[in-house]
Amino acid sequence: MTVQAFRPASSIAVCGAGMAGLALATLLARRGYRPVVFEARNEEACRTEGAFVTLAPNGLSALRALGADRRTVNAGLATRAVELCNHHGRNLGLVDWTGDGSDGIADSVTIGRGTLIGILIDAARLAGVELHYDTRLTAVSESEANVTLSFEGSAPLTFDMVAAADGLGSAVRAAVFPDLPTPRYTGLVGTGGVGFVPDVPSTGGVMRMTFGRRAYFGYQKEGNGPVYWFNSYPLAERDLAPVADPVVYMAFLRSLHESDPDPIPCILAAVPAMERYYPINDLPPLATWHTRRVVLLGDAAHAVAPHAGQGASMALEDAVVLAACLDDATKPVAAFKRFEFLRKARTRTVMEVARRSGARKLANGPVSIFLRDLLLPFVLPLGARQARRIAAFRVDQAPLALPA
Secondary structure (H helix, E strand, O other), rough: OOOOOOOOEEEEEOOEEEOOOOOOHHHHHOOOOOEEEEOOHHHHHOOEEEEEEEOOOOHHHHHHOOOOOOHHHHHHHOOEEEEEOOOOOEEEEEEEEOOOOOOOOOOEEEEHHHHHHHHHHHHHHOOOOEEEEOOOOEEEEEEOOOOOEOOEEEEEEEEEEEOOOOOOHHHHHHOOOOOOOOEEEEEEEEEEEOOOOOOOOOOOEEEEEEEEOOOOOEEEEEEOEEEEEEEEEEEEEEHHHOOHHHHHHHHHHHOOOOOOOHHHHHHHHHOOOOOOEEEEEEOOOOOOOOOEEEEEEEHHHHHHHHHHOOOHHHHHHHHHHHHHHHHOOOHHHHHHHHHHHHHHHHHHHHHHHHHHHHHHHOOOOOHHHHHHHHHHHHHHHHHHHHHHHHHOOOOOOOOOOOOO
16 A cells, blocks of 8 residues: 555645535545635535535435435435426427436436535534635745645645635636636526425426526426526626616516416516526636646636536535545645546536537527527437436546546
């Protein structure tokens, strides 16, 4: 067995208390490291952030490595399939996740983002991870022997290595890699929510998505539970601005879908106000994800737009793989190189899938919509096979394997 020169006494800073950061810190603490997590937001904001995420089967496999899969499944909705429809309500195709388990495929799970973050916070604390909220990074200084982090209102702290899981707008990436590409706006924004709408029937484990006349809409409901819904629509970059009036903005969202098939107008009619939307950004491929003692993971390294339903799963996979790479390395840089090698091709494939899916949502005009509706039923089976291959990776069983 290789002797780890920097474990277990090594101190590791994890910047970002999102999915990748919390999962990585938990796995490292269980291995004997001393991870310390820093997050600019407060804990309550993290536990209540966003609307919801859908974890593909490979994301649940990553949670299984943390022992957090069962709690996640119990707190979410089983999502066995995704159905695509056009603005007339005509079915264009179905991506079905159900199987006998022999290929590693299980149902996906849709869960509140804040709920999942709460599960990961609890797992981190149980593992003894030190968590610091309301701690904003201001500078990063790397030497041959260590990395020093500076924060607002506190003295600098020095660590043996730093894992940057601080998201698309990563402060660590900007400080350590100032010449790398920055995020770019895709032309789409999105929003969504969770609420009770009794008149909407259950979707039976299917996330139903509709290419509406002016915007894209998706929703799922189980039994008498709440409706999980989201939408996305094109918006010029010059028009990006904070929501001034949540009630007026919600009325605008209703107008986008007023001529779309039921139950979309019914769902939106039950939402009184919406306080914000989220610009959907893309991160061009980065030439490198690491230095000698700093490594990027999750959205900081490879932001995956939500169109592929794989952003959260990729971040969780990253955490499992990076922790495993550190097991076999004598120096951080060796682990980082292996991590980047194992993850780069896979995440790039998922990013390309997301871009293609996002492009379909930008279709406008009768010709482009006609071609989309004509071709999608033929193209979707190919995309479904690719999605199943991506989802079949069992990172909990073989974290150092090169995924297909």
